[in-house]
Amino acid sequence: MAINWFKYSAPTTFYGLAGKLVPWFAVASAALFAVGLYIGFAVAPMDATQGEFYRIIFIHVPASILSMFLYLIMAGYAALGLIFNTRLSAMMASAMAPTGALFAFISLWTGALWGKPMWGAWWVWDARMTSELILLFLYLGFIALHSSIDDPRRADRAAALLAIVGSVNVPIIYFSVKWWNTLHQGSTIKFSGTSMHIAMQQAMFTMLAACWLYAIAVTLARVRSIILEREKQTKWVSELPEVAQGEGKQ
Amino acid sequence: MKPRQKRFVYIIVAVAAIGLAVGLVLNALKDNVSLYFTPTQVYNKEAPEGRSFRIGGLVEAGSVKREADGLTVHFAITDLHKSLPVVYKGILPDLFKEGKGVVAQGKIEADGLMHASEVLAKHDENYMPPEAKDALDKAAAANAAATGAASSVGAASAVPVAQ
Numbered sequence: 036m037a038i039n040w041f042k043y044s045a046p047t048t049f050y051g052l053a054g055k056l057v058p059w060f061a062v063a064s065a066a067l068f069a070v071g072l073y074i075g076f077a078v079a080p081m082d083a084t085q086g087e088f089y090r091i092i093f094i095h096v097p098a099s100i101l102s103m104f105l106y107l108i109m110a111g112y113a114a115l116g117l118i119f120n121t122r123l124s125a126m127m128a129s130a131m132a133p134t135g136a137l138f139a140f141i142s143l144w145t146g147a148l149w150g151k152p153m154w155g156a157w158w159v160w161d162a163r164m165t166s167e168l169i170l171l172f173l174y175l176g177f178i179a180l181h182s183s184i185d186d187p188r189r190a191d192r193a194a195a196l197l198a199i200v201g202s203v204n205v206p207i208i209y210f211s212v213k214w215w216n217t218l219h220q221g222s223t224i225k226f227s228g229t230s231m232h233i234a235m236q237q238a239m240f241t242m243l244a245a246c247w248l249y250a251i252a253v254t255l256a257r258v259r260s261i262i263l264e265r266e267k268q269t270k271w272v273s274e275l276p277e278v279a280q281g282e283g284k285q
Numbered sequence: 286m287k288p289r290q291k292r293f294v295y296i297i298v299a300v301a302a303i304g305l306a307v308g309l310v311l312n313a314l315k316d317n318v319s320l321y322f323t324p325t326q327v328y329n330k331e332a333p334e335g336r337s338f339r340i341g342g343l344v345e346a347g348s349v350k351r352e353a354d355g356l357t358v359h360f361a362i363t364d365l366h367k368s369l370p371v372v373y374k375g376i377l378p379d380l381f382k383e384g385k386g387v388v389a390q391g392k393i394e395a396d397g398l399m400h401a402s403e404v405l406a407k408h409d410e411n412y413m414p415p416e417a418k419d420a421l422d423k424a425a426a427a428n429a430a431a432t433g434a435a436s437s438v439g440a441a442s443a444v445p446v447a448q
Contacts, residue, residue, distance in 0.1 A: 080415075082414070083413055083414060084380060084382075085408065117292055117296060118292045120289070152379060153378065154405045154406050155405045155406060214318075215318045215320070216319040216320050216321050216322075217320050222410060231411070232413045
């Protein structure tokens with residue numbers, strides 16, 4: 036059976052596929068958020084040392100994981116765009132940047148909210164937090180650089196370089212708590228096992244899955260808009276039922 | 286080589302080179318990147334003298350004493366090899382407890398005490414409900430009583446201060 040994998044690397048076909056996938060991911064994400072929040076607030080017990088405050092991890096940890104993974108995937112798409120000169124890869128990278136920036140911001144913000152009652156400080160310049168802040172700035176820099184260049188193909192290349200260079204930061208964030216003395220505690224989720232009560236784990240991993248599905252749904256929806264905007268001069272866009280209808284009404 | 290293979294190699298080389306450069310810089314700045322010094326480092330004179338720095342470790346068991354004013358607290362920070370006495374005037378974070386992680390910022394004065402201006406609590410990566418914690422503590426206590434090695438943490442860190 037020969038599947039043409041490159042069929043969906045063309046914006047023309049991917050636009051339709053993404054449109055079909057978005058509702059599924061959106062609904063699944065909403066359902067998992069509901070389940071995850073229920074387990075997180077109603078089932079999971081309180082923590083022996085941190086009391087109820089620890090529940091921030093149900094959003095803090097997924098947001099942090101997503102901010103790092105999305106950056107690596109974004110840099111991967113950017114590299115694909117540079118190497119193969121494909122249009123869609125660069126559009127995917129641009130579509131992921133705002134979601135990644137949002138997760139990086141949520142991670143820092145919830146961390147600060149939790150840090151004040153637990154550590155006694157909103158913010159400390161330790162290696163984990165500083166490198167996560169740099170990640171947020173890399174996302175914002177990617178978006179700013181891309182929008183500061185008018186020619187989209189040149190903007191793609193410049194922003195792709197920034198994304199690729201910045202990917203060096205991701206392993207630094209992950210290993211910072213191992214390499215240096217930090218106020219941030221070490222990893223709870225390790226390859227050797229997770230040092231966490233089972234119901235807490237269920238809530239956290241459900242929320243993680245929900246965040247993944249949310250990120251996919253939002254990215255696909257956003258890439259559809261980017262495709263339409265970038266390809267608006269083409270015949271296939273003007274022949275789309277939703278576009279043709281809109282113009283007919285005006 | 287095709288142009289796209291060339292571009293692929295360029296990207297790999299660029300990422301490797303930047304990674305190496307960042308790695309070297311971070312290695313050179315190792316002491317500055319770490320948030321705090323350990324008591325052992327302070328004894329080995331690796332911490333800056335005469336100015337403020339952070340020290341981190343565990344609050345030594347049995348070392349916490351409050352003065353009559355209710356605000357001034359004396360305690361010792363230990364890394365289980367050396368311990369350093371600290372005095373702090375102010376409100377301690379909720380998680381501050383004997384045997385738990387702590388980071389204090391301050392200066393070692395002539396009296397040999399670190400006069401802390403800020404005390405932060407550091408906690409570990411384990412999350413468990415109170416009942417599980419109780420069970421663990423009981424098991425540990427029973428174990429320690431059986432082997433006769435009770436309070437080994439407190440004993441190992443009881444090193445006299447000589448500054």
